[in-house]
Amino acid sequence: MKHNRKIMSFLAPVTLITIIIIIWQAGCTLLHVSEHILPSPSAIAAAFKNDFVRSILPDALISLRIMLSGYLIAIPLGFMIAALASQSKFITRMILPVLIILMMIPMATLVPELKLFLGVKPSLKILVIILQTAPVIAVNSLSGFTHVPHNKTDLMKGLGCGKTETFFRVVLPNALPQIFTGLKLGCILCMIAATAADMSVGQGGLGYRIARSATFSATSTAFAAIVVAAVIGVAFYMLVSLVESIVIKWKQ
Amino acid sequence: MNQTDDNFLQVSDIGKSFNKKKYSLEVLHDISFSVKEKEFVCIMGPSGCGKSTLAEIIEGIGCADTGSIFLAGEKKPERATKQIQKKIGIVYQQSNLLEWKTTYKNVELPLSVFHMGNRAGRDRKVSEVLKLVGLLEFKDCWPHELSGGMQQRAAIARALVSDPDFLILDQPFGALDAITRKMLNVELLRIWHETQKTCIMITNNVNEALYLSSRIIFMSESPSSIVKEVKVPFTYEEKAAGIDLNPEYLRLRSELNRFVRSSNKL
Numbered sequence: 001m002k003h004n005r006k007i008m009s010f011l012a013p014v015t016l017i018t019i020i021i022i023i024w025q026a027g028c029t030l031l032h033v034s035e036h037i038l039p040s041p042s043a044i045a046a047a048f049k050n051d052f053v054r055s056i057l058p059d060a061l062i063s064l065r066i067m068l069s070g071y072l073i074a075i076p077l078g079f080m081i082a083a084l085a086s087q088s089k090f091i092t093r094m095i096l097p098v099l100i101i102l103m104m105i106p107m108a109t110l111v112p113e114l115k116l117f118l119g120v121k122p123s124l125k126i127l128v129i130i131l132q133t134a135p136v137i138a139v140n141s142l143s144g145f146t147h148v149p150h151n152k153t154d155l156m157k158g159l160g161c162g163k164t165e166t167f168f169r170v171v172l173p174n175a176l177p178q179i180f181t182g183l184k185l186g187c188i189l190c191m192i193a194a195t196a197a198d199m200s201v202g203q204g205g206l207g208y209r210i211a212r213s214a215t216f217s218a219t220s221t222a223f224a225a226i227v228v229a230a231v232i233g234v235a236f237y238m239l240v241s242l243v244e245s246i247v248i249k250w251k252q
Numbered sequence: 253m254n255q256t257d258d259n260f261l262q263v264s265d266i267g268k269s270f271n272k273k274k275y276s277l278e279v280l281h282d283i284s285f286s287v288k289e290k291e292f293v294c295i296m297g298p299s300g301c302g303k304s305t306l307a308e309i310i311e312g313i314g315c316a317d318t319g320s321i322f323l324a325g326e327k328k329p330e331r332a333t334k335q336i337q338k339k340i341g342i343v344y345q346q347s348n349l350l351e352w353k354t355t356y357k358n359v360e361l362p363l364s365v366f367h368m369g370n371r372a373g374r375d376r377k378v379s380e381v382l383k384l385v386g387l388l389e390f391k392d393c394w395p396h397e398l399s400g401g402m403q404q405r406a407a408i409a410r411a412l413v414s415d416p417d418f419l420i421l422d423q424p425f426g427a428l429d430a431i432t433r434k435m436l437n438v439e440l441l442r443i444w445h446e447t448q449k450t451c452i453m454i455t456n457n458v459n460e461a462l463y464l465s466s467r468i469i470f471m472s473e474s475p476s477s478i479v480k481e482v483k484v485p486f487t488y489e490e491k492a493a494g495i496d497l498n499p500e501y502l503r504l505r506s507e508l509n510r511f512v513r514s515s516n517k518l
Contacts, residue, residue: 151348157313158344159365160337169365173352250352250394 039220044227047220055221059209060228066122066205067194067236070129074186077130078137079179085138086145086171087163096142102135108196115201125197125205132193133186140182144175177251180244187240191233206232259286260450261310261418265319268305278475279305282319285469285478287418292444292451294461297471298515303454304345306471307422310452311342324417338366341411341449343421347403349395355406356382356391362414381409384443401432408443418450426456437463445488458508462501463491468508472515480511 021041027033028040035043048056085095107128118124148171156166198207206229213222268280279302287293297303308314310321312332321328328336349358356378363374382388385405387398395403404424411419421440425433437460444451444464455461461468462484470480482504486495495501 151344151346152350154308154313155342155344155348155350157332158311158337158340158342159362160312160332160334161365165365169361170350173350176352248352250396 036217036219039223043220044223047218048224048227051221051224055209056206056225056228059204059206059225060232062204063194063198063206063229064232066125066197067129067190067232070126070194071133071187071190073126074130074133074137074190075183078134078182078186079141081134081138082141082145083167085142092142092146096139099135099139099142102131103139106196107132107193108200111197111200120201120203122203125194125201125203128197128201129190129193133190136185136189137179137182140185141175141179144178145171147178148174176248180240180248184237184240184244187236188233191229191236195229259322260289260291260324261287261452262322262325263306263310263319264322266306266309266316266321267318268302268309268314268316280309280316281475281477283471283476283478284319285481287450287452289450290448291467292453292465294465294468295452295454295471296456296458296461296468296512297476298473298512299456301471301474301476303471304422307420307452307454311340311420311422312337313342334366338362338414339417341414341416341419343404343407343411343419343424345423345426347395347400347407349403349406349410351395353395354391355387355393355395355398358395358406359391359410359413361410366414368414377413377415378409381412382406384412384446385409385439399432400428401436404428404436405439408440412443412447412449416449418452421451421453423454423456425460433457433460440464441488441491445492458505458512462505462508463495470511470515479515482508 025041028038028043033040039047081095081099085091110131111124111128114124114127118127152170152174153166156170161169194205195207195210198205198209199211202208206225209225210222210229213219213225263286264284266280266283267278269276269278271277283306285293295303295306305314309316312328315330323336323339349355350361353361359382360374360378363369363377368374369377378391379388382391385408387402387405387409390398390402395406398406407424408421411421425436428436441464451464453461453464466484468482468484469478470482471477472479484504485500486498490498
């Protein structure tokens with residue numbers, strides 16, 4: 001029964017994706033769509049085979065490195081902002097709207113402005129990723145830290161615990177599900193911000209490869225790079241989900 | 253108020269008001285009573301009379317506006333410290349187990365907070381109280397895997413694990429069905445007899461109060477004060493053997509039920 005359900009949850013999406021690919025391929029072939037306008041899946045596969053090692057892989061590695069650096073800096077940063085802000089209601093009220101505004105701004109649009117201050121460097125992209133992901137992580141963690149059920153804090157009061165001990169024993173573990181929501185949203189935004197930053201900064205990366213291929217009408221290569229970006233994004237998300245299921249054992 | 257040695261817990265002149273925007277609502281008005289060592293006292297009163305507020309003040313979770321609490325002759329300070337809270341075992345209205353800890357870890361929590369014992373010592377103590385409440389086989393379960401009654405038994409085990417001087421239970425079985433409640437009453441009576449702890453329990457159930465306690469204190473509607481005190485004349489052996497048909501028990505029960513009905517004006 002449980003085994004069947006596992007197979008189902010794998011088969012169901014794979015079936016849909018297969019159907020979409022078949023319709024796409026058939027549509028492109030039957031309607032004679034130009035490869036430069038919408039490449040068929042087979043053309044994308046061919047481009048992938050041709051260009052993967054030569055251009056897509058190096059760019060993917062650049063993107064991956066930049067994403068990971070940004071994400072790994074954004075996690076402790078967002079987390080610390082949330083932990084500090086949660087210490088006082090006043091600071092929470094003060095900082096939360098700012099965080100939400102930051103979360104809503106597409107940070108890649110600030111690249112021209114940031115270039116004026118920093119020049120064109122790989123660290124510019126990392127900064128864009130940090131600015132995009134840290135607020136999401138902070139907002140979600142903060143909401144976890146500030147919504148602690150009264151009976152749980154009463155339990156700690158009844159044991160004579162102070163603020164710090166209550167934070168580590170109750171507030172933090174209680175917020176873990178929400179913290180992971182933030183981490184998962186963060187890793188989605190991280191991929192989007194990285195590709196967008198590539199496009200406006202240049203200097204390699206999957207976004208750069210996509211934009212460049214599109215400029216030269218190598219649409220199938222652009223699509224192959226998009227597929228790689230999607231696969232990296234999904235893998236990244238699944239990795240965070242895996243960590244979540246290891247940390248949050250009690251919700252299964 | 254004179255302190256005497258056999259008054260284990262002394263509640264003296266406790267008053268408490270809640271300040272609303274336009275008016276101040278007095279809930280507790282000069283509540284005084286005392287509890288002897290190894291006694292089981294139940295506190296009853298109409299809903300909204302401040303029973304839980306009083307419980308929180310005794311527990312050290314809430315603070316009173318006036319009056320003080322004496323524990324074994326010593327005045328409880330306003331700020332609850334670990335040293336003092338260690339002497340009090342609290343069973344809350346909802347089981348209040350932490351959902352990210354297994355039953356075992358939940359019960360172990362006070363030992364970890366109070367830095368009591370080494371690993372082997374803690375393990376022995378936790379197993380001992382889990383056995384006392386009949387949950388030893390369920391020690392690796394998550395709280396959500398336990399039934400409501402089992403959760404409350406785990407909460408009792410957690411309150412007992414640090415070997416406190418007295419237990420305070422705030423309507424611990426209020427959310428349970430009648431049969432589970434009855435069964436847990438039987439168990440709580442046995443646990444009280446075996447551990448010889450001083451107990452204070454807030455309840456809204458006359459049968460429960462009569463079955464468990466040696467004394468029942470009645471509070472009036474707020475601003476509440478103590479309006480009646482009843483001694484329950486049955487010994488542990490009589491209760492354990494069953495008092496449901498005891499004529500004295502039946503008389504007392506109908507008298508108290510009448511009293512409760514007359515003081516609940518709803």
